[in-house]
Amino acid sequence: MNVSVDQNEEKLLVARLREGDHLAFRAIYERYADGLLRRLLRLTRVDHIAEDLLQETFVKLWEKRETIDPGLPVKPWLYKVAENLVFQFFRKLALDSRLQNEMIEWYGKENRIAFEEELFSREKQDLLQKAIQQLSPQQKQVFNLCKLEGLSYEEAASTLGISPSTVSNHLVKASASVRQYLRQHKDSIFCLLSLFL
Template identity: 45%
Template sequence: MPDILASVDEVQLLLRLRDGDDLAFGQIYDRYKARLGYSLLRLLKSEVLAEELLQDVFMKVWEHRAAIDPTRSFKAYLYRIAENMAYDFFRRAAREKEILQEIIAANTELYTHVEESLLKKENIAFLERLLAQLPSQRKKIFVACKLEGKSYKEVAEEFGISTTTVNDHIQKAMECLKANIHRIPVMQLTGLLVSFFLEK
């Protein structure tokens, strides 16, 4: 029941906001600023930049309040605006590669996300270019484990090595991928950053 009441309450606030009620806007802002602000801070690693972007996002909400549909998820609408504005920020920052690389370097959490993204079908071509830098056997072992889904035991038997050696090859292959993250095209890496830190 509380969730239903909260939902009804938000619909009323959104209707008032759409009509230009600044008090309703203030309540919506108070309701969402903390979580969105935290997501932006994780992404930008700067309280000043995160606060500026947060204010810009809500300014956009106010300017386009007539387009708000109270029957749809406002949270999704808000985060879509934030995602688009964050992407624009990084597109501008791409002209200053040092800034982007500092943000990337600070985001050690991104490595796992990048690994997962590289293993997706749409990114295989780029992954193959990275894997071309590996010794032949290491590349084959990585492909068998990560792309073909074979267990370490299966791969060990196939190559006549121990599972410990398989693990060593995988770890060194991942170190190579991490060391070459900077070679990912700037805008592709930007998309990974934004999608990772602004997950709904």
């Protein structure tokens, strides 16, 4: 299909959706549900959880339809909502031992270790991202370049157009802020601290 025709068709669908048109909603569902379900299955690895989160994604689309901009593609909006729902699910899972046991059953006993590592990894990533979001814009850039991307002070300085000593100063402050944030949330997860000591 011609890309511009496809984009124009989607704009019309979203405009109709905003007005409460159920047929437009169904058309958007049929266009994106299969791809979203595949993405959710990759993230959760459990059919019924992925299907539940898919339905919840489209419920949110319907509930938030009046706030969606018809001039923007709806696909990124759907994928962002779906991924946020996955993170919310794993956060809830981290606090609910009954739900953890249910998920382990679905994963199968042979996959228990892999499941627990996946859960731990997701919580780690989520907590680290929250810690990084607390930083100033410059500290965030320096932290991402040096700690997460592995650039040297000189490489980060060249990328940002600042001196290596300024990079060092920002990194010291950023690392201290991240450590403090992680310590405050040590009941959720504590081993991340070793990355920044």
